[in-house]
Amino acid sequence: MAFTKRSLGRNGPIVSAIGLGCMSMSEFYGHSDRGTSLRTIAAALEAGVTLFDTGDFYGVGHNELLLAEALQGKRDKAFIQVKYGALRSPDGSFIGIDARPAAAKNALSYSLQRLGTDHVDLYMTGRDPNVPIEDTIGAMGELVRQGYIRYLGLTNVDTETIKRAHAVHPITALQLEYGLISRDIEHSVLPLCRELGIGVTAYGVLSRGLLTGSKGNGSGDVRSTYYPRFHKENLSRNEVLAVALARVASSEGITAAQAAISWVLSQGEDIIPLVGARTEERLREALTSPVQLSADALSAIEAAVPQDAVHGERFMVR
Numbered sequence: 001m002a003f004t005k006r007s008l009g010r011n012g013p014i015v016s017a018i019g020l021g022c023m024s025m026s027e028f029y030g031h032s033d034r035g036t037s038l039r040t041i042a043a044a045l046e047a048g049v050t051l052f053d054t055g056d057f058y059g060v061g062h063n064e065l066l067l068a069e070a071l072q073g074k075r076d077k078a079f080i081q082v083k084y085g086a087l088r089s090p091d092g093s094f095i096g097i098d099a100r101p102a103a104a105k106n107a108l109s110y111s112l113q114r115l116g117t118d119h120v121d122l123y124m125t126g127r128d129p130n131v132p133i134e135d136t137i138g139a140m141g142e143l144v145r146q147g148y149i150r151y152l153g154l155t156n157v158d159t160e161t162i163k164r165a166h167a168v169h170p171i172t173a174l175q176l177e178y179g180l181i182s183r184d185i186e187h188s189v190l191p192l193c194r195e196l197g198i199g200v201t202a203y204g205v206l207s208r209g210l211l212t213g214s215k216g217n218g219s220g221d222v223r224s225t226y227y228p229r230f231h232k233e234n235l236s237r238n239e240v241l242a243v244a245l246a247r248v249a250s251s252e253g254i255t256a257a258q259a260a261i262s263w264v265l266s267q268g269e270d271i272i273p274l275v276g277a278r279t280e281e282r283l284r285e286a287l288t289s290p291v292q293l294s295a296d297a298l299s300a301i302e303a304a305v306p307q308d309a310v311h312g313e314r315f316m317v318r
């Protein structure tokens with residue numbers, strides 16, 4: 001399955017049809033084991049996964065160091081995409097975003113050191129409300145011309161930002177939440193990406209584990225704090241969706257995770273699911289998701305998990 005490739009954006013680089021999201025190997029979803037994480041990344045490479053997603057703020061540098069260790073001697077087999085801009089305090093709290101031109105250059109310098117590489121394949125950031133997106137993308141474009149970055153991306157931005165950014169330098173991919181119960185991008189962002197030939201790397205394909213019955217209550221697991229869908233008042237109502245998905249998936253001979261991943265894979269060749277697998281077992285399960293499900297199976301999956309049946313917002317509204 002992972003051998004199946006997709007183009008990241010129209011005429012973009014060719015990468016594996018499923019990417020490995022490394023975030024939870026460093027923090028956010030409870031305890032992760034270093035040795036297990038390294039083995040999972042190695043197994044992903046071995047299986048033909050080429051797309052690896054990280055962020056300089058995932059574990060405040062920890063995630064990039066982990067990825068560098070796992071990719072030692074195999075850098076050329078990996079397409080590394082890195083997010084920057086989110087600011088952290090030593091206590092781990094998020095304290096803003098900085099996407100000023102100087103911040104982009106500074107952040108990249110540190111990422112290259114931590115990753116032990118001379119270039120990042122795709123570099124992306126979110127919207128800094130204090131900086132015109134033209135300035136941010138202008139600086140990132142300069143880094144492309146200097147050979148430190150191959151392609152540019154953005155994450156969690158609106159259509160206006162995409163248009164303005166793309167006018168300064170081609171945007172290859174957007175990283176957005178997309179899955180059975182997170183379909184907001186279908187209204188305007190996804191159509192715009194398709195018009196402009198921008199690819200999508202989708203996170204939250206399993207709704208951060210909500211669709212697979214992962215409860216998010218362990219120590220160091222922020223889901224029950226940050227994400228309303230995991231809040232006590234919503235969780236038990238949302239768990240019904242995981243049960244319904246597991247039931248319809250089993251009638252297709254697959255697991256709930258595979259049904260959710262296959263559904264995203266089926267929404268278009270321009271969408272590449274990022275899966276947050278941190279064990280070899282989860283990875284194998286994800287990579288053996290059917291690329292093609294019948295129209296009847298896809299309808300049954302959608303009917304089991306109607307998008308409007310979910311309780312709670314995706315994020316805390318600040």
Ligand SMILES: NC(=O)c1ccc[n+]([C@@H]2O[C@H](COP(=O)([O-])OP(=O)(O)OC[C@H]3O[C@@H](n4cnc5c(N)ncnc54)[C@H](OP(=O)(O)O)[C@@H]3O)[C@@H](O)[C@H]2O)c1
Nearest residue numbers: 021022023203204205206207208209212214257276277285
């Ligand atoms: N741009 C952004 O704003 C943003 C935000 C979030 C994430 N991301 C990226 O997207 C990646 C994916 O993270 P996500 O939050 O979207 O998580 P996800 O893939 O939607 O969900 C991960 C959760 O699903 C569970 N799960 C069950 N079966 C699985 C399987 N076969 N494979 C993988 N996970 C399985 C995991 O279990 P366990 O708990 O047992 O491991 C974990 O709890 C991240 O690593 C990160 O790179 C980006």
